[in-house]
Amino acid sequence: MLGEKWLILAHLKMLRESTPARRWSLSGLALASAAGMATAIAVVPGGDERSIKTETVVQALGTPAIQIEQTDPRPFIREDRIRPGESLAGALRRLGVSNTLLSSQINALAASNQLKGITAPGTLITVATSAEGSLHSASLHRPGSEIIHTLESTDGKLRITPQTASLDVRTHMQGGVVQSSLFAAMDNAGLPDSIAEELSRIFGDDIDFHTDVRRGDRFNVIYEVLYHQGRAVKTGRILAAEFINQGQRHSAFLFTHPNGDTDYYNTDGRSHKAGFLRSPLEFSRVSSGFSMRLHPVFGTWREHKGVDYAAPHGTAVKATSDGTVEFVGRQNGYGNFVVLRHGDRYTTAYGHLSSFAAGLRQGSKISQGETIGRVGSTGWATGPHLHYELRINNIHQDPLTVRLPDAMPLSGSSLTRFRSQMEPLAASLTRIQAIQAAQLD
Numbered sequence: 001m002l003g004e005k006w007l008i009l010a011h012l013k014m015l016r017e018s019t020p021a022r023r024w025s026l027s028g029l030a031l032a033s034a035a036g037m038a039t040a041i042a043v044v045p046g047g048d049e050r051s052i053k054t055e056t057v058v059q060a061l062g063t064p065a066i067q068i069e070q071t072d073p074r075p076f077i078r079e080d081r082i083r084p085g086e087s088l089a090g091a092l093r094r095l096g097v098s099n100t101l102l103s104s105q106i107n108a109l110a111a112s113n114q115l116k117g118i119t120a121p122g123t124l125i126t127v128a129t130s131a132e133g134s135l136h137s138a139s140l141h142r143p144g145s146e147i148i149h150t151l152e153s154t155d156g157k158l159r160i161t162p163q164t165a166s167l168d169v170r171t172h173m174q175g176g177v178v179q180s181s182l183f184a185a186m187d188n189a190g191l192p193d194s195i196a197e198e199l200s201r202i203f204g205d206d207i208d209f210h211t212d213v214r215r216g217d218r219f220n221v222i223y224e225v226l227y228h229q230g231r232a233v234k235t236g237r238i239l240a241a242e243f244i245n246q247g248q249r250h251s252a253f254l255f256t257h258p259n260g261d262t263d264y265y266n267t268d269g270r271s272h273k274a275g276f277l278r279s280p281l282e283f284s285r286v287s288s289g290f291s292m293r294l295h296p297v298f299g300t301w302r303e304h305k306g307v308d309y310a311a312p313h314g315t316a317v318k319a320t321s322d323g324t325v326e327f328v329g330r331q332n333g334y335g336n337f338v339v340l341r342h343g344d345r346y347t348t349a350y351g352h353l354s355s356f357a358a359g360l361r362q363g364s365k366i367s368q369g370e371t372i373g374r375v376g377s378t379g380w381a382t383g384p385h386l387h388y389e390l391r392i393n394n395i396h397q398d399p400l401t402v403r404l405p406d407a408m409p410l411s412g413s414s415l416t417r418f419r420s421q422m423e424p425l426a427a428s429l430t431r432i433q434a435i436q437a438a439q440l441d
Contacts, residue, residue, distance in 0.1 A: 075128040075136050084121040088140075091125055098133030105158040114160050118142060118149050124231075141165070144234045146226075167226040167233060175220035175432040182209055185219070194235045195223055202238065202252045202264050202272050207245050218244040220432040222425060237262075240425035251429070253422045257414065261367075267426070269410035269418055273368060276342075276404040277320040280350060280388055281309050281375070305396040306349070306389035313354060313384040315375040318368075320348055320390075325364040325372075328356055334387065335379025338372050346405075347394070351387035352379050 078095040082088070088110075089103045099105075109115050118140050128136040138151040148165045151158060176189035186196040199221065200209045207213070224236025242251040252264040252272050264272040323340040326347065331337040334351035338360070341347050354376025366372060377384045390399040410418050 073130075076131065077126065077128055079124070079126045082119060082121055082123045082125055086121070088115060088119045088125075091119075092127060092135070092138065095125065095127040096129050096133050097127060097135045097138075098129075099135055099153070101156070102135075102158075109158060109160055141228070141233075146233065148228075165228045165233065167228055169224050169226055169236060171222060171239065172225050173220075173222050173428060173432050175218065175436045177436070178213055178217040178219070179215055182213055182219075191221070192235050195221060195238065198238050199241055199243065202241060203243050203250050205272065205274055206250050207243065212245060214246050217246065218433070218436070220429045220436070222428055222432075238264075240422075240429055242429050251426070253418070253425055255410070255414075255418045255421060263407070265410060265418060265422075267422065269415045271407035271409060273407045274404070275321060275407045276346075276348075276390075277318070277368065278399065278404075279309065280318050280320050280348075281311050281315060281386060282318075306351075306387050307399050309375075309386045309388060311375045311384065311386060313375060313377070315386075316371045317350055317353065317373045317375060317386055319366045319370050319372050320388075321346070321368050323348070323366050325360060325362050325366060328360050328362060330378070333380035335381065336373065336376065337379075340366055340372070345393055347391045349387075349389040349391070351389075352376055352381045352385060354378065354384075 076096065080091070080095060082091045086094075087106075089106045092099075092102060092106075106115070120142065122143055124141045124143070125138060126141075127138045130136065135151075135153045137153075140149040140151065146165050146167065147162050150161045150163065152161070153159075174189050174191055176185045176191070178185040179188075182200065183193065183196050186193070186199075199219065200207075203209075219242065221241040222239045223241075224239065226233050226236050237254060238252075240251075240253045242249060244250075251266050253267075254262055255265055256262050266272065319340055321340075321342045323342040323346075325338065326341045327337065327339040329337065331351075334349075336351075336353035336356065338350045338353065338356065339347055340349075350373060352375075353373035356373045357371050360372060375384050375386050381387075388399060390397050390402065392402070409415075
């Protein structure tokens with residue numbers, strides 16, 4: 001307190017030397033009051049809190065009266081989600097639509113399958129009505145869908161029209177630390193499962209996410225989210241990601257080629273996509289390998305120049321590499337048969353298919369992992385399975401043991417463009433990690 005008084009006296013001296021007498025007298029009064037307050041505070045070091053009496057006052061506030069003119073031309077907007085067990089007619093009535101012919105008109109739409117799949121629980125329904133409850137229009141938007149169905153009443157009849165939603169693309173950034181599993185860490189970070197699935201696919205050739213992930217591994221990801229009228233509709237592409245597994249950093253950046261194709265590359269421009277997949281089926285077992293065997297149909301020993309994969313009828317068959325359709329159709333013992341060419345040296349073949357992918361024809365461009373047909377038992381087959389062949393310079397090779405080529409790395413002008421796109425994304429990944437480290441500290 002003595003120190004505070006010396007500061008006040010020193011300030012008074014400065015004011016006396018630098019200000020007119022009237023201003024000095026006013027300032028002196030103000031500072032004297034402040035000194036008195038300071039002294040009072042010093043003398044009375046706080047009161048007894050128990051001596052302070054409190055009183056709770058509860059006052060009911062009336063709802064202001066709102067009068068709506070029945071002739072008001074402006075629409076009234078109500079919005080909610082369709083509830084479990086609720087019909088479209090019930091949801092519209094709950095949201096204020098009073099059309100007495102509503103149920104019969106909706107039943108007519110349902111009978112013509114125009115409402116199929118768009119009135120499920122959780123569908124967002126937005127209704128515009130007049131003041132007396134006449135329907136102007138309603139929109140139905142299922143979560144994750146890019147299609148909005150508009151319901152309108154024209155000349156006393158309901159009509160429903162689908163249209164593509166106008167979506168805004170926003171960039172999100174997030175990071176996290178693995179404590180138990182990648183999916184659990186993604187949940188803790190508020191990331192959708194689709195991002196975890198895509199992350200495991202991108203880094204799948206470098207990291208076995210079932211056995212290699214350790215507690216303390218870190219991930220950072222930059223991805224797109226598509227919005228409609230301020231609401232997140234669906235998750236878009238991963239633009240950049242890194243995964244630090246057991247101290248080793250793995251990075252991936254999305255790059256779009258001049259022809260529109262996209263792929264993920266590391267900082268050196270090497271692709272994360274394998275040149276060829278080992279198997280054209282996700283879940284299957286090898287029922288017959290690349291060797292001499294007793295033919296199941298003819299009962300004679302013959303050379304088996306491919307690999308047979310046992311799988312249920314209708315299982316999707318995927319192209320093992322980017323390529324062009326060289327043949328699609330029926331061919332002798334192969335039954336329904338597809339041959340893909342991959343550059344000058346490599347071809348792959350897929351036999352005994354039950355059906356072909358829609359639109360598949362000779363000359364079609366095919367991407368790795370794209371479905372080209374379904375497992376069947378056409379041709380010389382005793383049961384549903386896929387016969388798969390790999391040929392190099394038209395010579396059959398064992399797909400399970402042959403060394404497969406890697407995808408081509410970026411070079412020249414493509415590498416230059418990639419690096420210019422990669423640098424700001426890499427800087428953002430670094431910022432995410434710095435923020436995560438600061439939060440942990």
